[in-house]
Amino acid sequence: MRRTLVAAAVAAALFAANVAVQRATPSPDQRYAPIASRGGTGHQVDTTTFQLRVDRVQPARTIRMTDPYGLVREPRSTPGIWVVVSATVAATTETFQAQGARLRTRAGLEYEASSVLDTLDKVTLQPGIPVYGPLLFEIPARDLAGAVLSVTRHADGAGGLDVLGPAVEVDLGLSDAYASRLLKEMPSSLTVGQVREL
Amino acid sequence: MTWRRQLAYGLGLLVLVPAVIAAAVLPWREKYEVRSGKGGREVVASQGRAATLDGVEWRLKSITEGRLQEEFSRPLPPRTKIAVVVVSATPRDARASAWFARETGSCKIYAADGAGRVWERSFRTDLAPDSPHAVSCQVLDEDYTLAPVPVGKEHTIQAEYVVPADAFSDLRVEVRLSPDRATVRLAP
Secondary structure, three states: OHHHHHHHHHHHHHHHHHHHHHHHOOOHHHHHOOEEEEEEOOOEEEOOOEEEEEEEEEEEOEEEEEOOOOOEOOOEOOOOEEEEEEEEEEEOOOOEOOOOOEEEOOOOOEEEOOOOOOOHHHOOEOOOOOEEEEEEEEEOHHHOOOOEEEEEOEOOOOOOEOOOOEEEEEEOOOOHHHHHHHHHOOOOEEEEOOOEEO | OOHHHHHHHHHHHHHHHHHHHHHHHHHHHHHHHHHHOOOOEEEEEOOOOOEEEOOEEEEEEEEEEEOOOOOOOOOOOOOEEEEEEEEEEEEOOHHHHHHOOOOOOEEEEEEEOOOOOEEOOOOOOOOOOOOOOEOOOOOEOOOOOEOOOOOOOOEEEEEEEEEEHHHHHHOEEEEEEEOOOEEEEEOO
């Protein structure tokens, strides 16, 4: 009788452990997601292949890009708002492209960086030569609060994002109150500077 | 259960657990190497010696400091130098000779330092004067079609890099070949 009880208890424990393992098994999305290092604005976030620091976040109704000669181009509009994330990025070991820059909203939507040229996600960074510049996103104004910047590197070998490689996630610190204030004080036009090597 | 039986179970577990883990992990290694471009065969040579891979003899000819060629060139990033690298590739047999005319695959030349940092070549045209060297491993004939390099003939390739000034004195070269997944490492 006692052995039967022990066997039943062991069977129940094993079943519970089995259920726990099944539940703890990462989903395919989690398994294939990059390994992200997290941080906040103003702080350098390190990964094995690159470092990133978000220096400033500014929303705007229209933007005006600066060309390589310092001339300011015509204003660009968007159906939503522009979010200009000014950041410093440095490759540490190999050349790096931040082509996987996305803005993830509180609702889980992900906005890819705008296709506007001459932004930080379009340049190839070489190790030891940090670069400062803008990342541009076009999002609905209501999605600004709680937005998180996610940057994945572009893979050399695979011709796409390095989904098995490192990534950075930066909480842009856009609380409801702060985002609301930024939107209220948002300039109608913002001049965006060039990418520059530091 | 006797202790012998327990020992047998224990030893069985010692074998099975690593085997299961290896079966789950090892298939990812090749995927990782293919996706990241890392791994594969490596040959190494230093002090002016040649490294031979699949019948092609690779040699680092020189690493010299370049300078901007035009007065109004875009300035270099702060605290950087121009590295002008010349590498030679000499086929030693017919198969290696034909390798230079292949239409698929790539041969990328990188600058690297002792700390493991790797730089891609710059495509700026104002970093070095015009040179008699080729810009890639492939050779074009007068009709602009791919041509083999004759056995024993040295094919020289020049590439320019913008690197941090602190890395310049420690530079070496990596030639990465695909789809062979092979790397030739050449040190001065």
